[in-house]
Amino acid sequence: MKHYDVIVIGTGPAGQKGAIQAAKLGKKVAIIEKNNVLGGAQINTGTIPSKTLREAVIQLTGTNRRGLFGEAYRVKKNITVADLMAASQNVIRHEWDVIRGQFERNNIDLIWGAAHFEGPNLLQIVRENETEMLTADKFLVAVGTRPARPDNIPFNGRTVMTSDELLKLDRLPKTMIVVGGGVIGTEYASIMATLGVRVTLVEGRHQVLGFLDQEIAGAFQYFLRQEGITLRLGEKVSAIREVEHDRGVGDTNGNGKGELVQAELESGKKLHAETLLYAVGRQGVCGILGLDNVGITFDDRERLKVTDNYQTNVEHVYAAGDVIGFPALASTSMEQGRRAICHAFGQDVGNYNTALFPYGIYAVPEISMVGKTEEQLTEDGIPYEAGIAGYKELARGKILGDEDGMLKMLIHQETHEILGVHVMGTQATELIHIGQAVMALNGTAEFFINNVFNFPTLAEAYKVAAYNGLNKLAHIR
Numbered sequence: 001m002k003h004y005d006v007i008v009i010g011t012g013p014a015g016q017k018g019a020i021q022a023a024k025l026g027k028k029v030a031i032i033e034k035n036n037v038l039g040g041a042q043i044n045t046g047t048i049p050s051k052t053l054r055e056a057v058i059q060l061t062g063t064n065r066r067g068l069f070g071e072a073y074r075v076k077k078n079i080t081v082a083d084l085m086a087a088s089q090n091v092i093r094h095e096w097d098v099i100r101g102q103f104e105r106n107n108i109d110l111i112w113g114a115a116h117f118e119g120p121n122l123l124q125i126v127r128e129n130e131t132e133m134l135t136a137d138k139f140l141v142a143v144g145t146r147p148a149r150p151d152n153i154p155f156n157g158r159t160v161m162t163s164d165e166l167l168k169l170d171r172l173p174k175t176m177i178v179v180g181g182g183v184i185g186t187e188y189a190s191i192m193a194t195l196g197v198r199v200t201l202v203e204g205r206h207q208v209l210g211f212l213d214q215e216i217a218g219a220f221q222y223f224l225r226q227e228g229i230t231l232r233l234g235e236k237v238s239a240i241r242e243v244e245h246d247r248g249v250g251d252t253n254g255n256g257k258g259e260l261v262q263a264e265l266e267s268g269k270k271l272h273a274e275t276l277l278y279a280v281g282r283q284g285v286c287g288i289l290g291l292d293n294v295g296i297t298f299d300d301r302e303r304l305k306v307t308d309n310y311q312t313n314v315e316h317v318y319a320a321g322d323v324i325g326f327p328a329l330a331s332t333s334m335e336q337g338r339r340a341i342c343h344a345f346g347q348d349v350g351n352y353n354t355a356l357f358p359y360g361i362y363a364v365p366e367i368s369m370v371g372k373t374e375e376q377l378t379e380d381g382i383p384y385e386a387g388i389a390g391y392k393e394l395a396r397g398k399i400l401g402d403e404d405g406m407l408k409m410l411i412h413q414e415t416h417e418i419l420g421v422h423v424m425g426t427q428a429t430e431l432i433h434i435g436q437a438v439m440a441l442n443g444t445a446e447f448f449i450n451n452v453f454n455f456p457t458l459a460e461a462y463k464v465a466a467y468n469g470l471n472k473l474a475h476i477r
């Protein structure tokens with residue numbers, strides 16, 4: 001039986017970075033994957049395919065060029081699912097090669113099969129026709145999550161689907177109901193609307209993306225409506241069913257009758273569309289891990305509780321990534337996996353400022369934030385001023401044809417420290433890291449005034465916002 005210093009379960013971002021970190025510390029490492037492809041949700045069903053789909057849609061529709069060339073501008077008419085999937089597959093294949101190369105170069109044993117614990121240090125790996133036993137001193141559980149699929153929803157992967165099946169659509173629907181105005185719901189709703197799909201988004205709360213700064217969320221909702229998306233906010237879906245219709249609405253066969261999905265809301269409204277995307281969160285997969293053989297328990301959504309060092313209640317078993325819940329991002333999962341392994345082998349990992357986690361929402365338009373929102377600062381009693389830069393004031397904004405974007409910088413009224421940055425528009429997820437770096441180094445708004453920025457850039461928005469905020473503080477308008 002093979003013995004390892006550490007066995008990592010799952011090849012998603014948490015597992016990848018954990019395994020590589022362990023190898024860099026000179027440890028004997030194995031990583032186990034139950035799927036038939038590497039990379040977990042990050043590469044196969046989540047981050048990478050959705051971001052590639054978004055990029056393909058923006059490029060092929062030419063939506064990002066309409067500010068410059070006019071509303072009628074199109075790069076390709078009749079965009080097909082094949083066009084979009086070809087782009088996605090290309091990037092996914094490349095990412096598989098990158099991960100496999102990293103494992104090989106670092107002498108990490110990649111073992112295929114579904115792992116479960118048979119004892120505190122004993123794992124069984126189950127493959128189609130065989131099993132294998134492995135032992136290790138330490139374990140990193142990085143098994144991720146899957147989309148929530150309540151029993152009362154008639155999922156069929158064709159008209160009623162989760163984000164996993166949306167990537168396997170064989171044709172573009174004319175209409176779609178999206179249930180859930182979280183990150184998945186809003187990203188896909190805006191991507192589908194950009195493609196010309198008529199979307200109705202249903203969100204139980206009174207605002208999509210409840211964690212955003214209210215001003216940004218309000219502006220974002222305005223853009224969604226401009227794109228033709230119907231927002232049903234403060235509305236919950238109580239039942240979903242497949243129905244036949246004979247009104248010719250949404251009929252794909254061109255003959256009066258057809259199949260539709262009906263979503264009934266608690267308020268009594270009935271919505272109809274060709275397809276429905278159900279995106280109301282994700283569910284853990286710990287039930288099959290044999291954790292009772294180790295003495296580890298999980299919550300009702302099959303997620304594990306860990307310490308600040310990512311240790312479960314059993315000292316030699318660590319957990320990282322989506323399996324430990326919030327914030328459940330590829331970005332944070334990678335860092336958690338690395339930090340867990342460093343702790344397991346006594347390696348110091350330095351300061352970790354969770355208050356500076358960036359959020360990136362790859363909707364159309366793109367949104368990103370770091371630090372506090374106006375609402376949080378008000379609640380905490382911290383005096384601030386908001387410096388705002390509209391992309392329409394930036395030469396680069398005009399050149400790019402994006403005059404709707406904005407950057408908001410929240411500046412402490414007395415110290416001028418940066419308390420939060422909120423960006424909506426082209427390159428928002430890249431731009432945010434300038435603000436994050438200045439915040440991490442305790443910089444003030446004067447940094448942006450006293451340093452020269454390349455011209456013309458979108459980064460110049462920081463300078464404009466700093467002037468705007470500081471001028472307000474000096475009562476110069």
Ligand SMILES: Cc1cc2nc3c(=O)[nH]c(=O)nc-3n(C[C@H](O)[C@H](O)[C@H](O)COP(=O)(O)OP(=O)(O)OC[C@H]3O[C@@H](n4cnc5c(N)ncnc54)[C@H](O)[C@@H]3O)c2cc1C
Pocket residue numbers: 009010011012013014015032033034035038039040041042043045046047048050051113114115116142143144145163184285288289320321322323328329330331332333360362
């Ligand atoms: C549509 C969508 C879009 C997203 N977009 C973004 C984004 O833009 N930015 C961002 O930061 N995050 C994004 N995320 C979130 C991101 O994908 C996840 O946070 C991340 O993949 C979690 O990483 P992980 O390593 O915890 O788990 P996963 O990526 O889920 O990987 C877990 C792996 O473990 C394997 N596994 C499970 N059980 C076993 C077992 N018993 N034995 C062996 N192997 C097992 C699974 O097969 C899987 O390969 C998105 C998610 C979705 C669904």
Ligand SMILES: NC(=O)c1ccc[n+]([C@@H]2O[C@H](COP(=O)([O-])OP(=O)(O)OC[C@H]3O[C@@H](n4cnc5c(N)ncnc54)[C@H](O)[C@@H]3O)[C@@H](O)[C@H]2O)c1
Pocket residue numbers: 179180181182183184185187202203204205209210235236237238279280281282327328329360361362
């Ligand atoms: N860009 C990114 O970083 C990115 C992109 C996609 C997904 N993700 C991650 O994927 C995970 C899952 O995302 P998600 O959007 O599925 O979950 P979520 O929990 O973020 O959002 C679910 C939303 O559905 C709403 N809801 C729940 N029940 C409802 C009902 N019956 N009717 C109407 N609305 C209802 C909730 O109020 C909530 O706003 C998150 O952890 C997210 O961080 C990240």
